Amino acid sequence: MMLDFLEYRIKKLNNKEININKKFIIYVMEASQREDYNHALEFSIYQSNILKKPLLVIFFVTDKFKYSNIRYYKFMLEGIVKTKYEIESRGVKFLIVKDTFVNGTLNLSKDAALIVFDKNYLRTQRIWRKKVSELLDCASFEIESDVVVPVELISNNLIPYAYIYRQKLEKIRDIFLKKVPKLEPKIKSIDIKIPNYQNAFELPSLNNNFNILVSYILNELNIDKSLSTVEKYYIGGSDEAYKKLNDFINNKLFRYKEFRSHPDKDYTSNLSPYLHFGQISPIKIVMEILKYYEINDDNVKSFFNELIIWRELARNYVLFNEFYNQYEGLPLWAKNTLYEHINDKREYIYDLKDLEEANTHDIYWNAAQKEMLLTGKMHNYMRMYWAKKIIEWSKSPKQAFDIACYLNDKYLLDGRDANGYAGISWCFGAFDRPFKERNIFGKIRYMSDKALKNKFDIQKYLDKYL
Numbered sequence: 001m002m003l004d005f006l007e008y009r010i011k012k013l014n015n016k017e018i019n020i021n022k023k024f025i026i027y028v029m030e031a032s033q034r035e036d037y038n039h040a041l042e043f044s045i046y047q048s049n050i051l052k053k054p055l056l057v058i059f060f061v062t063d064k065f066k067y068s069n070i071r072y073y074k075f076m077l078e079g080i081v082k083t084k085y086e087i088e089s090r091g092v093k094f095l096i097v098k099d100t101f102v103n104g105t106l107n108l109s110k111d112a113a114l115i116v117f118d119k120n121y122l123r124t125q126r127i128w129r130k131k132v133s134e135l136l137d138c139a140s141f142e143i144e145s146d147v148v149v150p151v152e153l154i155s156n157n158l159i160p161y162a163y164i165y166r167q168k169l170e171k172i173r174d175i176f177l178k179k180v181p182k183l184e185p186k187i188k189s190i191d192i193k194i195p196n197y198q199n200a201f202e203l204p205s206l207n208n209n210f211n212i213l214v215s216y217i218l219n220e221l222n223i224d225k226s227l228s229t230v231e232k233y234y235i236g237g238s239d240e241a242y243k244k245l246n247d248f249i250n251n252k253l254f255r256y257k258e259f260r261s262h263p264d265k266d267y268t269s270n271l272s273p274y275l276h277f278g279q280i281s282p283i284k285i286v287m288e289i290l291k292y293y294e295i296n297d298d299n300v301k302s303f304f305n306e307l308i309i310w311r312e313l314a315r316n317y318v319l320f321n322e323f324y325n326q327y328e329g330l331p332l333w334a335k336n337t338l339y340e341h342i343n344d345k346r347e348y349i350y351d352l353k354d355l356e357e358a359n360t361h362d363i364y365w366n367a368a369q370k371e372m373l374l375t376g377k378m379h380n381y382m383r384m385y386w387a388k389k390i391i392e393w394s395k396s397p398k399q400a401f402d403i404a405c406y407l408n409d410k411y412l413l414d415g416r417d418a419n420g421y422a423g424i425s426w427c428f429g430a431f432d433r434p435f436k437e438r439n440i441f442g443k444i445r446y447m448s449d450k451a452l453k454n455k456f457d458i459q460k461y462l463d464k465y466l
């Protein structure tokens with residue numbers, strides 16, 4: 001009988017059977033880059049125990065990914081190297097392998113009784129899983145671990161507004177607030193040798209000196225190393241995520257509702273980079289908060305609205321909108337109203353270079369862009385202003401959308417994420433309603449610098465980044 005914490009999270013990806021004559025269970029880690037509260041890992045250990053076969057956990061690193069740069073690779077690898085040692089402390093072998101997801105999985109699958117994937121909602125990663133599953137000679141399973149409530153349990157269609165998602169989710173949310181137990185592997189795989197496979201990084205034991213190990217892997221990758229790294233602000237790993245979570249619970253959550261939209265103050269959780277790379281589970285976050293707060297506390301409700309409702313609505317958006325990171329994916333009314341104003345006079349037009357270098361007339365926008373360039377993150381309230389102004393300063397709304405996605409994907413630790421694409425799309429009318437018509441924007445919601453000045457101490461924000 002399957003364990004109850006895995007209920008509704010398991011999806012079989014092909015029609016193949018478990019090949020009981022093969023040697024291993026293989027979990028290909030990709031979205032859920034952690035040892036703790038990882039449903040895919042625990043499902044894999046469960047299958048290992050049932051089938052009495054050793055488990056191998058594999059993480060593929062490739063330098064062929066779009067926008068491969070040292071900023072997010074360093075943060076990701078800081079987490080992965082720590083996760084390797086945490087999983088291996090449970091007696092399970094963890095390989096970090098230089099290969100593509102598809103090629104690497106198919107190579108290692110020759111000895112696999114079954115393959116386990118964690119669920120990713122983005123188009124490219126879904127294609128990887130589909131392609132591999134079709135070519136495998138064994139069963140493959142996908143385990144959903146990076147949301148509180150399984151997305152397709154809420155709906156199998158695109159949901160256009162947050163209030164609809166909220167109504168559906170809150171009816172069943174509490175069913176999924178379950179601790180994820182750590183199963184004991186009955187068969188240890190830590191000393192198993194993998195025959196005929198040469199691409200795994202052989203990491204020396206250096207008394208957990210993770211920086212040396214991360215540098216070793218980075219040196220083997222042909223990636224863009226011109227960007228600054230951001231360890232002054234964010235260091236990768238579940239341990240760092242838990243530090244930020246504890247700080248948030250102890251020092252910030254009690255005033256979250258009041259100050260969450262105040263970039264001059266530091267009352268956000270700063271967990272989005274860790275959530276993006278799967279270094280912390282949203283369920284873990286919820287369970288930790290509920291140790292200290294009631295679920296109906298106003299600050300908790302405000303935070304859970306962001307962490308659960310909007311974050312999981314974003315996953316619905318990218319799962320059921322083929323063009324989620326393209327202008328074409330916007331609602332028809334939004335595209336129509338922007339098109340009607342495409343020839344409106346623009347007081348300023350900036351090219352990508354000026355925007356990328358924060359070289360505009362608007363000091364508030366420049367500060368937001370500098371925050372992105374310096375820290376790898378941008379306060380969510382400023383992200384809205386940032387994207388709205390790109391609309392105002394671009395030759396066309398489509399060009400504006402493409403620029404916003406480019407900057408998001410290249411510089412933000414939490415870029416290339418469902419949240420980022422949904423957030424940009426919101427600035428162009430998705431999940432929103434028509435407003436009073438105006439120049440350039442048509443009926444799209446507008447934001448001005450006056451709104452910033454009226455809401456918080458904008459000078460304090462400027463002093464941080466300019």
